Amino acid sequence: MANSRPRQYFRYHYRILRFLGLGWWHQPEEGKTSNFPGWYLYYSIFTQVVIVAGFVTMETIDPFVGEIDKDQFMFCLAFIITDNFTLLKMSIFIFKNVDIQYIVHTIEIELYDYYQNIPKIRETIKKTKIITGAFLFFGWLTIGNGHVYGTIQDIKWKSLVATINDTSLHPVRALPQSIYIPWDYQKDSRYIPIFVFETIGLLWTGHVVMIIDTFIASVTLHMSSQFEILNEAIRTAYDRTMSSLCESVRPEAIQERESLLLSAEETNEKIVQCFVPKEEMEAALATTFRNCFRQHQLLIDCAEKFSRTYSYGFMTQLLASSAAICVVLVQVAQDASSFKSIQLITSAAFLVAMIIQLGIQCFTGNELTLQAGRISEAVMECKWECIPTSQRRPLLMMIMRAQRPLKLTAAGFKDIDNVCFLSIMKAAYSYYAVLTQKQEK
Template sequence: MSFFINNTNYSLRVSLTWLRIMGLWAPDTLGWKRMLYTWHTGLVYMLVVGTFIIIQATDLFIIWGDIQLMTASAFVLLTNLTHSLKILNMVVRAARIKSIVKKNNNVLKMQITVDAKKAVKKCNREVNIHSMLYAFLTATTISLWALAAATENQNKQLPMRAWYPFNASQSPMYEIAYLHQSMSLMLSASMNASKDIVVMALIAQCRCRFRLISIALKGLCRDMHIVNNRLTKKQEEIVTVRLSNCIAEHQDTLETVNELERCFTESTFAQFTVSLAIICVTGVQLVFQTGNMLRMLSMTFYLLNMVDQVYLYCREGNELTIESENVSRSAYEWPWYACSVRVRRSALILMTRCCRTAKLTAGGFTTLSLATFVSICKASYSFFTVLKQVDEDT
């Protein structure tokens, strides 16, 4: 059983490998090995996420009514609740998600033309850059949380508010609680970031497939010498095969996008809803943390991290729609006028089908686009002003 995942995209390869290590990407095995991996999944979840949810939910219940303390406890709790939903979604729909990963990888690695290889390389480079930035923000946030607690003026401060069934302000219980929180936050954040990168990379690969279709359409008559604006019979047979391949690939890509929508629409909606609240709550915490520079810096990075998380989804969804629209334009950018009526009719069918653009939604309510990203930021700011006003009034 290999724990290393092979894929044309480096970020997807690393993320899937890490998810396999953390119990969220089961290998294709049966029997006792699969049962052992299932136990591994449950154990990792409880140690990394489950216990943190319990201790923070208990703390939230105890301090209920105090806006400042509630916001300090709620933003990580909300993140972990969404994290749990995304874990459940990935485990339940693992077979379907694996099918998408395999299909995209097979299409991208079989490209042979220079332009197609450049398109795949460009897509991989963009995904890697965004993934590294997202991972950097995540790692920096967790490091600053741990460092801020260790250098707090008040003794025995933990990175996050939480309730423990023992006195966590005295040694050695404090060190145990501090280590538990630091490790849980680090591992949970890495798992969450890996799942987001997987979704982002899959969307990016789908838009890359649309880009490859556009390139193939423009090159339907490549390496052909057209005389008197007419194709020879042999040339037309080649064009017919190429056009049929483009039609089949376009249909398959649309089906892959639809399957991607079915696999992640609910978890994306939950992510957007909670991100709206977290961005708001984090803004409130920034107002309260004026006396501690490291705390302010950690909350600033967390705010940037959450904004970047939403942006990645919305940007890739927006680019997917644009690339699918570009296919319809590319359908006109080849010498179709040199073909027979039969080939023109097939091209017309493709042109008509390309009018149907690919879109991803969050729960079927809102489209993944840059306009949605702006709307979420505006809504978060509106809720932030309301919470700030409520705290000032009390």
């Protein structure tokens, strides 16, 4: 079982994407791409329009027409920025469903026609689960703490109202997450349904954010892992061919090597040279290196298609992260200075979630570029001098292609890599410093 082929790399992502109404994602081996079959279309319309878009719209309107808590203004603003940009990423997933499924099909199915490293793939799957789990943990911590704080505040409101006369002016009853409600909701008969709707909307939208971002990061990580496997395939191509040819040599010929005074330490290459015809050896080498070349082309096509498909999603991510990290930094500073422990935990967890959200995109994109660029090094280490001159052209083409960096870009404006991550963090801190100075004045 340890060496068996892993399947359904994104099983959990697919199931949650289906549940969230972002399309009926089929596993690659199913051979289907029907996005919204039958009744599922109406379910998707309801979840995306009523729950997600409805909640985000009410959340966005509130700062302009509602009475928002000043202490939590920055925290709410960070949520608004993140959720509104999520609508754009969500639309990419809905309308580019087939393209994304094709990319996953290439990673999970087509690449198995070539050299694969099963333990490496399993290790990559484990990494994607860790990334997903870490992001979900801080996302749940943010949402959970926010609602715990809101519930505590509502209990305090009830106890305060119980101590004052009916004729007195009651304080306003607030929701855990500030959203615009065009009617009075102070009584339990109206407050509870709105509270439930807000909880569902916040959880639904939050999971859309987390699943889309971790899925994209997981796909990128698998592509970078495939480039790393290709590097290994190129480096070992000559030795693997010699080993395979050696295994096909007749036992009588292996025994005959003793008469030729070949020691046990002699390499497979010498055995093949002694007992395998030159034409057969050259044909086997040509097949091995041709497969490496085709695997390289398939990976490049897959990565470039992925970059084109989700380029505006990356742009959305960078804009959202720059703004959200900046404003939530202000909120963390406010909560820390006022010693509001529950609010501080909530805002700090949200800050960590935002940094992870940006980091997983940039770090995996950087790894993809790094592993793709190492192809030229692998070619130089593949014992190319031992293969016929006529078979070296594909190797030269792989070196030339590797000299042109393979990068994921934010609509062509910015490369998704470690430099991008650092520049956004610096910019967010600069904006934070400006905002805090203005607040002090």
